[in-house]
Amino acid sequence: MSRNAPTAAPEQLTVSRSSAVSLTGVSKTFSLSRGREVTALSELDLGVEEGEFVAIVGPSGCGKSTVLRMVAGLDSPSTGSVAVEGKAPRELAKEHRLGVAFQEHALLPWSSIWNNIALPYRLAGRPVDKARVDELITLVGLEGFENARPKQLSGGMRQRAAIARALVLSPDVLLLDEPFGALDAVTRRRMNRELARIWAEQRITTILVTHDVEEALFLADRVVVMTGRPGTVRYVHPVDFARPRGADITRMPEFHEAVDLLTGLLDAESVPA
Amino acid sequence: MRLRTAGLAVVGVVVLLAAAEAVGRSGIAGPSWPPLTEVVEFLADADRRRTVVRAASTTLTSAAWGLLFGILIAGAGAMVGLLLPPLRPGLDRLAALLHAVPVIALAPLLITTVGREQTPTVVAGLGVGFVMFVAFSSGLGLSGSRSTRDDVFDVLGANRLRRMLRLQLPGSLPTVFDGLTLAAPAAVLGATIGEWFGAPRGLGVLIVSAMQNFQVTLLWSAAACATVLSLVAYGITTVLQRLVVRRVS
Numbered sequence: 001m002s003r004n005a006p007t008a009a010p011e012q013l014t015v016s017r018s019s020a021v022s023l024t025g026v027s028k029t030f031s032l033s034r035g036r037e038v039t040a041l042s043e044l045d046l047g048v049e050e051g052e053f054v055a056i057v058g059p060s061g062c063g064k065s066t067v068l069r070m071v072a073g074l075d076s077p078s079t080g081s082v083a084v085e086g087k088a089p090r091e092l093a094k095e096h097r098l099g100v101a102f103q104e105h106a107l108l109p110w111s112s113i114w115n116n117i118a119l120p121y122r123l124a125g126r127p128v129d130k131a132r133v134d135e136l137i138t139l140v141g142l143e144g145f146e147n148a149r150p151k152q153l154s155g156g157m158r159q160r161a162a163i164a165r166a167l168v169l170s171p172d173v174l175l176l177d178e179p180f181g182a183l184d185a186v187t188r189r190r191m192n193r194e195l196a197r198i199w200a201e202q203r204i205t206t207i208l209v210t211h212d213v214e215e216a217l218f219l220a221d222r223v224v225v226m227t228g229r230p231g232t233v234r235y236v237h238p239v240d241f242a243r244p245r246g247a248d249i250t251r252m253p254e255f256h257e258a259v260d261l262l263t264g265l266l267d268a269e270s271v272p273a
Numbered sequence: 274m275r276l277r278t279a280g281l282a283v284v285g286v287v288v289l290l291a292a293a294e295a296v297g298r299s300g301i302a303g304p305s306w307p308p309l310t311e312v313v314e315f316l317a318d319a320d321r322r323r324t325v326v327r328a329a330s331t332t333l334t335s336a337a338w339g340l341l342f343g344i345l346i347a348g349a350g351a352m353v354g355l356l357l358p359p360l361r362p363g364l365d366r367l368a369a370l371l372h373a374v375p376v377i378a379l380a381p382l383l384i385t386t387v388g389r390e391q392t393p394t395v396v397a398g399l400g401v402g403f404v405m406f407v408a409f410s411s412g413l414g415l416s417g418s419r420s421t422r423d424d425v426f427d428v429l430g431a432n433r434l435r436r437m438l439r440l441q442l443p444g445s446l447p448t449v450f451d452g453l454t455l456a457a458p459a460a461v462l463g464a465t466i467g468e469w470f471g472a473p474r475g476l477g478v479l480i481v482s483a484m485q486n487f488q489v490t491l492l493w494s495a496a497a498c499a500t501v502l503s504l505v506a507y508g509i510t511t512v513l514q515r516l517v518v519r520r521v522s
Contacts, residue, residue, distance in 0.1 A: 096429060
């Protein structure tokens with residue numbers, strides 16, 4: 001931590017009792033062929049408060065997606081513990097209280113957009129709240145495309161449908177893994193503005209994994225910078241821009257300073273490929 | 274491009290038929306290979322045609338029931354394996370074992386258990402069952418390959434049954450219908466062979482009796498009819514497969 005960059009204040013790293021999500025001393029080792037192993041994460045501590053939006057940025061291969069997969073209950077740590085609202089993530093998943101969107105939209109190609117967004121109700125064995133599904137379709141701006149199938153939509157529209165699906169059950173925790181990573185820059189910025197608007201209305205505890213510093217600063221309350229492999233928390237940057245945030249904040253000098261600072265940290269962490 | 278492929282296919286069939294005709298006319302393959310025109314002439318007679326068509330409808334009925342039962346049993350087996358993973362290896366081995374036993378060895382057993390009339394259906398079903406079990410197993414992802422959709426279903430807390438109904442079964446349809454294009458001709462073949470073991474009616478019976486009485490043209494007519502049935506079954510299932518792929522992807 002004694003590298004030539006600001007260090008995080010200790011209180012930002014400690015896991016407070018009211019944390020909605022807490023990772024404590026998390027390490028993750030994957031075994032490769034012939035008994036070789038790779039340590040993806042090492043001694044990572046991270047807490048996310050209730051109603052907080054935390055973005056995780058880091059060089060590629062630093063294990064940021066692994067962090068998200070652990071919070072989603074898709075991976076388990078080799079050592080340390082991951083808790084969401086004090087429980088194992090898988091328990092929360094079983095109670096249908098997690099929402100997720102990946103870089104791949106993962107919509108069902110044989111279902112209409114409406115049915116794709118209604119899917120979480122069906123997987124939870126609950127009657128579909130039609131008004132709620134319609135509300136989400138309006139929220140993400142897909143009116144008129146209810147009966148379309150995913151392949152008939154553009155990449156950005158598919159991602160919006162995936163985000164609507166993640167939100168429809170009003171999850172306690174929303175997990176976003178590079179949800180706009182496959183989109184072009186212009187669409188991506190528009191999607192960021194829309195996500196900021198949607199999030200301002202719902203204020204769900206959210207973890208966003210991204211490699212885009214501007215995206216992280218635009219959306220999050222705190223940006224966590226991870227080190228290269230083995231990944232751990234390098235620096236935590238609080239973001240104070242008032243909400244609701246519009247495109248105007250990206251033109252503020254403070255925004256640019258923060259972008260420069262975090263980009264510099266990331267560049268220092270990136271190992272030449 | 275498509276037109277060219279179709280044209281080549283037609284040319285291929287014509288060349289093959291012409292070659293068969295030439296062999297028959299020249300007599301180099303002996304008296305048991307008649308010219309194809311003779312077979313067509315043979316079938317031009319209404320009474321003979323009625324005999325072959327009646328036999329074909331019996332075979333087709335056996336094949337259809339065999340196909341239906343084969344699909345249902347294979348599908349049920351694969352789904353049980355999906356919902357109850359400990360049973361998977363056992364089911365795989367059972368399917369492989371049933372497939373490994375030659376039909377000729379099963380025939381006496383089938384005749385004494387299900388009877389001569391039902392043997393063609395069961396033989397057709399056995400052939401279909403194995404192909405369809407493999408198709409269902411790979412379509413349902415029993416091999417363990419995962420996609421982002423599986424991750425989404427995990428995070429949304431889907432149980433095994435809902436995952437199967439909402440994700441795995443619809444996702445398996447292209448592979449299952451792929452299997453069907455192999456299983457449908459296999460059902461016709463299985464029913465025909467099943468009729469060799471003493472069934473009262475059917476193309477298989479016609480083939481055996483024509484062979485024993487050296488009615489060469491009748492033998493060829495029955496064989497040609499079985500081939501046409503197989504090809505039609507393949508054609509119909511191929512069209513279905515394309516429609517399904519378009520619907521689910």
